[in-house]
Amino acid sequence: xxxxxxxxxxxxxxxxxxxxxxxxxxxxxxxxxxxxxxxxxxxxxxxxxxxxxxxxxxxxxxxxxxxxxxxxxxxxxxxxxxxxxxxxxxxxxxxxxxxxxxxxxxxxxxxxxxxxxxxxxxxxxxxxxxxxxxxxxxxxxxxxxxxxxxxxxxxxxxxxxxxxxxxxxxxxxxxxxxxxxxxxxxxxxxxxxxxxxxxxxxxxxxxxxxxxxxxxxxxxxxxxxxxxxxxxxxxxxxxxxxxxxxxxxxxxxxxxxxxxxxxxxxxxxxxxxxxxxxxxxxxxxxxxxxxxxxxxxxxxxxxxxxxxxxxxxxxxxxxxxxxxxxxxxxxxxxxxxxxxxxxxxxxxxxxxxxxxxxxxxxxxxxxxxxx
Numbered sequence: 586x587x588x589x590x591x592x593x594x595x596x597x598x599x600x601x602x603x604x605x606x607x608x609x610x611x612x613x614x615x616x617x618x619x620x621x622x623x624x625x626x627x628x629x630x631x632x633x634x635x636x637x638x639x640x641x642x643x644x645x646x647x648x649x650x651x652x653x654x655x656x657x658x659x660x661x662x663x664x665x666x667x668x669x670x671x672x673x674x675x676x677x678x679x680x681x682x683x684x685x686x687x688x689x690x691x692x693x694x695x696x697x698x699x700x701x702x703x704x705x706x707x708x709x710x711x712x713x714x715x716x717x718x719x720x721x722x723x724x725x726x727x728x729x730x731x732x733x734x735x736x737x738x739x740x741x742x743x744x745x746x747x748x749x750x751x752x753x754x755x756x757x758x759x760x761x762x763x764x765x766x767x768x769x770x771x772x773x774x775x776x777x778x779x780x781x782x783x784x785x786x787x788x789x790x791x792x793x794x795x796x797x798x799x800x801x802x803x804x805x806x807x808x809x810x811x812x813x814x815x816x817x818x819x820x821x822x823x824x825x826x827x828x829x830x831x832x833x834x835x836x837x838x839x840x841x842x843x844x845x846x847x848x849x850x851x852x853x854x855x856x857x858x859x860x861x862x863x864x865x866x867x868x869x870x871x872x873x874x875x876x877x878x879x880x881x882x883x884x885x886x887x888x889x890x891x892x893x894x895x896x897x898x899x900x901x902x903x904x905x906x907x908x909x910x911x912x913x914x915x916x917x918x919x920x921x922x923x924x925x926x927x928x929x930x931x932x933x934x935x936x937x938x939x940x941x942x943x944x945x946x947x948x949x950x951x952x953x954x955x956x
Contacts, residue, residue, distance in 0.1 A: 633952075670688075
């Protein structure tokens with residue numbers, strides 16, 4: 586390990602090429618492997634509905650309601666939130682006997698996102714609209730860690746499963762034996778991740794405070810942790826991915842130096858860390874902050890007596906592959922056959938883990954109001 590650790594990750598990420606989901610409609614694409622994310626969106630929907638209700642009840646509603654979905658990706662979830670927002674407002678307007686506004690929906694993600702697939706789905710989305718609603722959809726490529734919208738132009742901002750991704754992997758991490766934070770990691774590893782998250786989330790809030798109207802709302806859902814301890818089981822899925830990569834090193838398929846120079850560029854914050862950053866940045870009030878869990882295998886129920894660990898391992902591996910493949914290929918420069926083999930190993934390790942204990946993703950949903 587050395588000073589060069591994660592330089593490759595940071596450089597690729599700076600070009601906006603690291604964190605786009607796997608494109609297309611194949612078996613391992615994000616479009617085909619994003620049922621977990623849809624479940625998370627549905628879990629957070631009551632908080633979204635409450636935020637919109639407060640906006641509708643606060644006074645005069647805009648004639649054109651501008652909303653942005655940050656980290657929209659592509660596939661069946663992309664327009665799902667837009668549709669949910671429109672349905673909620675349509676119902677509330679009907680209850681209050683007020684005129685339905687027009688909608689401007691901005692779909693944002695990094696420039697290498699599969700926007701072509703999104704654009705192809707828009708005509709059918711327009712055809713599905715009911716009740717005379719008018720919606721105008723635009724794609725907005727760019728990082729939400731930079732300004733991407735005009736000043737005071739947005740009434741509602743939504744982001745699901747995007748804000749735990751950092752603008753870059755933490756710098757100057759040495760002597761770590763994993764791709765993330767583990768119990769054997771030196772204390773400075775956790776400190777570096779926390780510092781990067783504090784920097785990124787503060788910047789995100791500051792930028793959005795300029796782009797959201799006074800009284801506008803922002804709803805964010807991201808992976809977090811339920812305990813202060815940063816070394817808990819919330820990151821077990823990454824421990825298993827790290828284990829799979831180590832096995833590739835042992836088999837001579839990738840170099841140790843390549844693994845040493847890779848750090849997973851996301852952070853799962855504790856709720857107190859999130860609250861502290863929001864209060865210190867000062868542009869938003871916290872309306873709601875809630876916590877919920879979903880299974881690694883979103884198809885599985887906790888009381889499922891017919892649980893199939895092997896099937897779940899494959900399903901979880903496909904889900905993580907849809908998110909991580911581009912990042913791994915960009916760093917390790919390996920081909921499709923090695924990617925296949927890596928996630929076969931990963932599916933096996935996930936299955937073994939699930940035979941012993943349930944796998945849970947811990948999530949934070951926070952509703953913020955612009956002061």
